[in-house]
Amino acid sequence: MSFVRRILTGVFLMSLTLGLLAYAGSLVFGAVQARMNAEPRSFPQRETVIAVNVATVEPQRISPVLNVFGEVQSRRTVDLRAAVGGTVIAVGENFVEGGRVTQGEMLLQIDPADAESALARVEADLQDALAAERDAERALQLARDELSASEAQAALRATALQRQRDLQSRGIGTAPEIEAAELAASTAEQTVLSRRQAVTQAEAQIDQAATRTARVRIDLAEAQRTLDGTTILAAFDGTLTAVGVAEGGRVTGNEQVAQLIDPSALEVSFRVSTAQYSSLIGPDGRLQGLPVAVNLDVAGVDLTASGQISRDSATVGEGQTGRLIFASITDAPGFRPGDFVTVAVEQPPMDGVALIPATALASDMTVLVVGEGERLRSAEVELIARQGDDVLIRAPDLAGAQVVAARTPLLGAGIRVRPISPADLAASARGEPPPPPAMIALDDDRRARLVAFVEGNSRMPAEAKSRILSQLEQPEVPAEIVENIESRMGS
Template identity: 45%
Template sequence: MRFVTRSLMGLMLMSLTFALLALAGNSIFSAYQAKSENSFGNRQARERVFTVEVMEVTLGPQTPEIQTFGEVISGRTLELRAAATGELVQISDNFREGGIVKQGEILFQTDPANAQSRVLISQNELAEAEADLADARRNLTLAQDEITAAENQLALRKKAMERQNQLRSRGVGTDTAMETAELATSSAEQSLLAKRLSLANAQATIARAETLVARRKISLDEASRLLADTTVKAEFDGVLSGVTAVLGRLVSANERLGNLIDPTALEIAFRVSSEEFRALASADLEAAEIQMSLDENTVFTGQIDRVSAAVGEGKTGRELFAKVKNASSLNIQPGDFISVSVLEPALQNVAKIPAAAASTDGGVLIVGEGDRLEEASVEILRSSGNSLIVRADDIVGRQLVLARAPQLGEGIRVSPRAQGSAKIEAQKMIKLDDARRDKILTALRNNKRLPEAVRDRLLKQFEKDEVPANVVERVESRMAAVANGTADETVEITEDQRKAMIAFVQANDRMPAEIKTTVLERLKENRIPKQMYDRISKRMGS
């Protein structure tokens, strides 16, 4: 009897053990099945699709454009300097900053008294030298007359001597008379020599007098020039700048008193890179059109005139100078900072793409089959501002990605969007009345379960006049759940579930930043609201 009882007890214990094992296995299987259905740990990852802006590549004529900045300079400037030392005794009414003067107009004059005195002295000295020259010429005439008289006297003496010689040869004359005639002839010859010496002295005196007259004329010309230098006149029509002259001021020689600028001879100096200059030079430098603008309302054109001979210390590229057409009517002045656009001759059968669409070696991304990216290459011909002019014969008609983002590459699936299409819409803002705002602020202050950083951010947001509509809707739905007693229901999540949810929320680009921050803060806790759990699980499953 005892054996049967013990056998029944063992059989019952064994049955109970098998039942407990079956229950434990069923629990494990149910937990595994629930985990698989919720797709937290073994959920198959979805392929991420990036939205990109694209454009269709088309070929046609494109005009390369070099955009730079330049400065207005004067191509014709005259420095006005005082040539003579002295006091400023006369200043033109137009001799002031910005004054407009005409050619030949007297600008200023220094005291001419000393220069006038020198002119008078030089004139007197010249008159004296001219009088001496006239006296020397009269003496020359007298000397020539005396020589003529001496020559006549010598001729008479010679005739008298010949007559005495004839008388003596006939035995009528005496030796004494002959000697007297010879002495008279010799005396006449000596007198002629003396007169010739006087003539030579008179000629030398005339030469010296003429030299002195020439020197006096030079002195007079110099004195007249010094007198003229006391008066400064405008060499051409222009505008004055840098004027420092004041009536009665003492100025020194070569002191600058202002500048005269020709408003019709303005130029533009601008600098381009060496590569851009080579591109211009390879085409036609003078044929390039220059468009310049001081502001939106002042646009004018010009033409490249010359290139700087040297690069300049501490500078790069090339400095170009452009002539301005109708400069006087453009209301520009030297020193103005302007923008410059250099238009080269048009290139044929090329495409214009954004600079962000290509790498430095010409690599681009195009949309291929199945909206997957493919690598392609283009030949970069010119850089024009934020655009590139390229030769793209191999990708004509294809969709080109406008920006090479770091996350994009060959084989990535994308969602193409036309250039300039609408992006994420702006948040809708609503204005709360005082009673509604106070109710929400009170609820937020009393909610001790919110993280402090989230609560402070929401409080600051609701203290403003306008609040995002989605934030108001979320907070008021939470307040309604609290009022109905359903807000306190929470769900405990595992570490794997938390990581999966955090990764899903961080990858959601459509979620507003403040909502994303709030959700991530709640996901750091061990238990989260059931509504949040159900909402995230549903979206992850979809």
């Protein structure tokens, strides 16, 4: 009996288990069928609103500023070289690196013994030349006196010959006497010719002596310059650099011993592109003398100086591009030749241009404008100039409009945005509270629909639900909250 009872109990339990399994399978099958046959639920899509920084297009009169890098250099730089070789016997007190000297100050003295000896020899040669010149003049005077005497004698001989001829015509003179008188007259004339030749030779000797004296004087001047070259003087007030000679050292001819720089005659050279150079040309096609500001950052301290464009290079330069421009600077304390500086060139003012960030302008010269409903639209503008991180544009149709300050691939025409102006960013940086949100008044039906949706939303946290319900109970509700709820409702 006991065995039959256990068998029946087992059969009962097994039948009950099978029944429960069948019921469970039926429930699962029914749920799957209902899920498959049910219509898909549609959730309202919420539009994405992107916060963007905006800049206002404000046409105004702006003087574009061209920022470039340049190098300070001196307009007066002289290489001091030794005119003669020799041993340095003395140096000036200020003949050191960075020494400030005045015009005419002695910088370097080279042993003048050889130069003085050469000068003394040339002076002796000059004395000889002057003595030879005086001898030639005396010889010329004697030759002229002898010529006068021979001419007088020739005149006497001619008179005697004429007297003999007169006597012969009266039958008194003889033929031998006439022949003797003629021979004496001929000899006297020959003597005159000889004396004339002596005078000519004496005059030639004077010319030769004068030429020799001139040559010796040239040698004397050269010897004097050589002697003067043993002393190097400062050509102007300035500062010494590259000093490489000391007392007791030896230098050779034309060897550079130092460099003299005038720190008060400074200019800055900077290179610009051809397009930038074209903006600096005036209506007459010549480079304008525009004002420049030079800035040098030294250990956090800014040194500034002002100046004016003076000229540009005549050639581009091998392996270079653009144009090399020079600007003279005045009142530049602290600046030194070789300083690497920043140069700001103030160009002529332009009317009707606006300054916006360079990131707002696309490569196709368009900007994104915040239009109606805070949706973006694309607009073309005219690029005038680039100025650092900003650009100058001309767009009279966009006066007062807001454009996106920094374009990203996510932004495009038709996208809805939330503009953030520079004033909002400045207020946030100062810790000022944001402006109060826009408030709207709700009618009873609209308020009831909103409350019903919030209460029926099971996925909303209880704390957020109670906060929103308390706001919906107020006479005026923030417009942003109403807009968010209605976008979720699909209305």
